[in-house]
Amino acid sequence: MGGLLREQVAIIGVGCTRFGENFNHSWSDLAIEASFEACADAGLELEDIEAAWVGSFRPWIAGERNTGSPLAEALGFSYKPITLVSNICATGLDTLRNACLAVASGMYEIVLAIGVEKMRDAGTRSLSLTNRTDFHPLIGKGRTAPSFFASCAHRYFHEYGIGRETLAKVSVKNHHNGSLNPRAHIQREITIEDVLKSPWVAEPLSVLDSTTSSDGAAVAIVTGADLAKRFRSDYVLIKGIGLSVGTERNIFDPEFSFLSFKPTQMAAQMAYQQAGIKSPRQEIDIAEVHDCFTITEIINYEDLGFANKGEGWRLIEEDVTTLDGKLPVNTDGGLKAFGHPIGASGLRMVYEVVKQLQGKAGSRQVRNARLGVAHTLGGPAAMAAVVVLGSPD
Amino acid sequence: MIGISAVGVYLPAYRLSREIITQATGGISMRGERTVANYDEDALTMGVEASLECIDNYFRSWGVPLGKHTLRGLIFTSTSSPYREKHASSVISSVLEADSSALVTDLNGSLRGALTAISIASNYLKESNREAKVLVVAADKRQAEPESNEEQSFGDGAATLILGQEDVLANIEAHFTVNANFPHFWRRENDTYVHAGDARFVENYGYFPLMEEVIRGLLKKAGCSAAEIDKLIVYTPYPRLAQQLARRLGFDTKTQLADSLFTEIGDTGTAQVFLSLISVLDKARPGNKLVVAGYGDGAEAILLEVTENIQKMERCRGLEVYLKRRRPLTNYGRFLHFRDVIGESSYDAFSSLALLWREEKQNLRLYGTKCKGCGAIHFPRRRVCDKCGTKDEMENFKLTRKGRIYTYTNDYIYLNPDPPETLVVVDLENGGRFFGQGTDVNPGDVRIGMEVELCFRKLHDGQGLPNYFWKARPGIGGK
Numbered sequence: 115m116g117g118l119l120r121e122q123v124a125i126i127g128v129g130c131t132r133f134g135e136n137f138n139h140s141w142s143d144l145a146i147e148a149s150f151e152a153c154a155d156a157g158l159e160l161e162d163i164e165a166a167w168v169g170s171f172r173p174w175i176a177g178e179r180n181t182g183s184p185l186a187e188a189l190g191f192s193y194k195p196i197t198l199v200s201n202i203c204a205t206g207l208d209t210l211r212n213a214c215l216a217v218a219s220g221m222y223e224i225v226l227a228i229g230v231e232k233m234r235d236a237g238t239r240s241l242s243l244t245n246r247t248d249f250h251p252l253i254g255k256g257r258t259a260p261s262f263f264a265s266c267a268h269r270y271f272h273e274y275g276i277g278r279e280t281l282a283k284v285s286v287k288n289h290h291n292g293s294l295n296p297r298a299h300i301q302r303e304i305t306i307e308d309v310l311k312s313p314w315v316a317e318p319l320s321v322l323d324s325t326t327s328s329d330g331a332a333v334a335i336v337t338g339a340d341l342a343k344r345f346r347s348d349y350v351l352i353k354g355i356g357l358s359v360g361t362e363r364n365i366f367d368p369e370f371s372f373l374s375f376k377p378t379q380m381a382a383q384m385a386y387q388q389a390g391i392k393s394p395r396q397e398i399d400i401a402e403v404h405d406c407f408t409i410t411e412i413i414n415y416e417d418l419g420f421a422n423k424g425e426g427w428r429l430i431e432e433d434v435t436t437l438d439g440k441l442p443v444n445t446d447g448g449l450k451a452f453g454h455p456i457g458a459s460g461l462r463m464v465y466e467v468v469k470q471l472q473g474k475a476g477s478r479q480v481r482n483a484r485l486g487v488a489h490t491l492g493g494p495a496a497m498a499a500v501v502v503l504g505s506p507d
Numbered sequence: 508m509i510g511i512s513a514v515g516v517y518l519p520a521y522r523l524s525r526e527i528i529t530q531a532t533g534g535i536s537m538r539g540e541r542t543v544a545n546y547d548e549d550a551l552t553m554g555v556e557a558s559l560e561c562i563d564n565y566f567r568s569w570g571v572p573l574g575k576h577t578l579r580g581l582i583f584t585s586t587s588s589p590y591r592e593k594h595a596s597s598v599i600s601s602v603l604e605a606d607s608s609a610l611v612t613d614l615n616g617s618l619r620g621a622l623t624a625i626s627i628a629s630n631y632l633k634e635s636n637r638e639a640k641v642l643v644v645a646a647d648k649r650q651a652e653p654e655s656n657e658e659q660s661f662g663d664g665a666a667t668l669i670l671g672q673e674d675v676l677a678n679i680e681a682h683f684t685v686n687a688n689f690p691h692f693w694r695r696e697n698d699t700y701v702h703a704g705d706a707r708f709v710e711n712y713g714y715f716p717l718m719e720e721v722i723r724g725l726l727k728k729a730g731c732s733a734a735e736i737d738k739l740i741v742y743t744p745y746p747r748l749a750q751q752l753a754r755r756l757g758f759d760t761k762t763q764l765a766d767s768l769f770t771e772i773g774d775t776g777t778a779q780v781f782l783s784l785i786s787v788l789d790k791a792r793p794g795n796k797l798v799v800a801g802y803g804d805g806a807e808a809i810l811l812e813v814t815e816n817i818q819k820m821e822r823c824r825g826l827e828v829y830l831k832r833r834r835p836l837t838n839y840g841r842f843l844h845f846r847d848v849i850g851e852s853s854y855d856a857f858s859s860l861a862l863l864w865r866e867e868k869q870n871l872r873l874y875g876t877k878c879k880g881c882g883a884i885h886f887p888r889r890r891v892c893d894k895c896g897t898k899d900e901m902e903n904f905k906l907t908r909k910g911r912i913y914t915y916t917n918d919y920i921y922l923n924p925d926p927p928e929t930l931v932v933v934d935l936e937n938g939g940r941f942f943g944q945g946t947d948v949n950p951g952d953v954r955i956g957m958e959v960e961l962c963f964r965k966l967h968d969g970q971g972l973p974n975y976f977w978k979a980r981p982g983i984g985g986k
Binding site: 249250251252253254255256257258260261264265266267268269272313314315316317318319361363365366367368370372 | 856857858859862863866869870884885886887893913914915916917918919920921923927928930932934938939940942943944950955966967969974975976
């Protein structure tokens with residue numbers, strides 16, 4: 115499980131662009147917006163930052179290659195250590211993890227973790243395109259991101275007897291939360307009927323079961339916990355952070371159930387152990403989980419220990435995860451409504467959890483939120499990252 | 508004496524009614540319907556299907572598998588090979604795991620190829636040991652110009668015969684050839700579509716005289732009269748020609764002329780006489796005499812005599828199973844899309860020649876690995892076991908081509924000329940999992956637990972190569 119990160123590292127500032135079809139913003143514009151907001155939030159200047167980690171699935175959209183240079187170029191933040199992090203949808207939280215490790219090591223005092231993604235300059239099918247041309251020329255050809263999770267949904271229906279209506283409720287909930295969020299890509303309420311009537315993406319998932327393809331960036335500024343107190347009293351502690359990287363070849367494993375994802379379970383185990391969490395369902399106040407598709411949110415409930423295996427769907431049927439439920443999930447709208455710029459999503463979740471813990475989440479504020487979790491899942495459940503964030507005592 | 512030891516057929520599932528063509532093109536409709544290869548099928552993949560079935564039938568009939576020591580040759584004959592340069596037979600022989608020293612060759616360019624292949628195979632077998640067998644694969648997916656008569660008359664399909672000296676269902680009693688430089692059908696280097704000569708001319712100066720000459724020559728050589736022949740099996744572009752030919756030769760068209768299957772499937776090119784012969788063998792009795800005549804650049808014919816063994820002939824499925832297995836194409840546009848005439852047929856898919864070469868065993872022959880340490884089966888193949896961590900202690904494990912769907916989806920995003928694309932996760936009968944595309948299936952029929960089998964298909968043309976692999980489809984039926 116690695117060493118204890120517990121309460122050594124803190125977040126003192128966060129920033130996040132509005133997510134959406136930001137055709138008027140370049141990759142650099144997104145990086146600038148989120149970074150300067152975070153600096154202002156922390157009350158420091160960009161030059162105070164000693165090193166940066168930039169998470170991006172496709173940084174070459176910014177005109178550079180797979181390097182740290184796009185960030186240096188965007189921010190004028192040159193000749194400092196910048197490292198590119200890329201782990202598909204787990205990129206954002208892995209970026210934060212690398213920043214945390216750097217501070218915990220004592221090498222740097224103030225660092226920046228940023229996730230940036232430009233999805234909408236690559237055509238409307240950008241998500242599926244990446245899946246259509248990558249991987250092996252033959253084996254598994256035909257796989258798209260939706261088709262993997264759709265296959266999970268069919269098996270889940272078969273095993274546990276639920277149907278599309280239950281999945282639709284996840285989407286309805288997340289759209290409701292998004293409607294309260296001025297930074298969300300989609301800010302409108304929808305009904306179960308809307309989800310059921312919306313066109314297929316991959317059966318049994320429709321357009322309204324699926325995340326959007328959005329542009330956006332999000333930032334967290336990380337320091338040691340002792341230093342954080344000098345910046346603000348409502349800093350947020352990194353209580354635990356875990357990353358588990360498996361293989362996209364799980365889909366060929368005869369033992370793979372398509373019902374639960376080992377990387378999530380492992381990453382959660384790492385993060386919970388560091389944070390001293392024993393009963394996640396009771397202890398955690400709010401969670402941001404990777405709802406790339408509605409079925410994914412339900413499976414995540416189980417893998418993150420919010421529900422027993424095969425019972426994740428009950429949380430949505432019993433309104434446990436709504437804003438006024440016992441364990442609100444995806445309070446900002448989630449990937450579904452807030453949007454999903456791949457490399458930025460993890461840090462967007464961190465942005466929301468920090469705002470919730472600080473009591474600054476406006477009309478979607480959850481009462482007495484002290485401990486929150488963010489979770490991202492990459493590829494066909496090939497990798498996952500989990501972070502536990504808490505208010506200082 | 509050399510003869511036929513086993514037979515196999517393959518017809519694609521799609522059918523296009525000739526009326527649907529003329530509704531779109533405005534021409535005069537011929538009767539019936541034609542077979543249409545799915546967008547992921549070509550002459551090579553259909554040839555693989557017919558060959559796998561033929562080898563299965565051989566085993567069923569004779570109780571011994573056709574192995575490296577007995578499968579001594581493979582001749583692929585077609586006018587529509589997916590390769591203009593390079594043999595399709597080498598791909599098929601890789602899938603079938605033929606020995607590298609076997610006779611493996613293509614015989615492309617003439618509709619008569621199936622008969623010429625029999626002649627070459629017979630001569631080769633005379634020089635081989637008595638157990639040797641040669642597989643003759645005839646397959647065609649000919650491209651007809653939209654709105655032409657051939658667009659209606661052509662059909663797609665494949666048939667395979669296994670020839671040998673022992674264990675024969677029908678002996679080849681005589682063989683006769685008439686060569687002629689007569690272009691009835693032709694296609695030049697850069698032509699997309701098959702050309703056909705003026706009908707009155709090519710029928711009266713090509714088809715009738717050449718076919719008459721070859722059949723008369725054959726009968727004379729064998730010392731046989733038309734009356735002694737039980738079935739006359741002749742290549743024919745349209746049923747009318749075969750009937751006129753039979754009458755000219757003194758055959759009774761009602762009792763002696765075999766069905767060319769034109770109404771149900773169309774003119775399947777090089778495969779046509781084999782398919783027609785197989786439909787005859789299904790009902791043949793010992794002692795029956797059959798004439799089989801192919802046409803193209805002259806004509807070529809053989810005389811067959813059915814042996815007592817015909818009663819031992821076991822087949823996993825008869826032709827009627829394929830005739831019943833129909834997926835109607837209700838739309839002419841879809842047909843044109845399948846033929847690459849319109850629409851976006853594929854994207855610029857990644858491929859790698861070196862990678863495909865390294866993985867031939869896995870990709871064409873369906874070999875996974877089995878860990879000697881813990882028994883875990885891996886497909887794709889692995890060097891390090893992901894269950895127990897053992898390194899380089901793997902044995903080859905051949906996947907069975909049958910299994911059940913564990914889960915699936917119908918994907919509307921993936922680019923596919925026959926949308927939606929069905930994606931399936933299949934647990935195979937003897938272990939191992941297949942994750943890939945489904946084909947020849949109605950999306951609404953796909954279910955968890957459904958039985959499927961793996962079939963050989965073209966996935967895409969990445970790096971300018973036909974990239975072949977396996978897909979899952981519902982079982983064709985039969986035993």
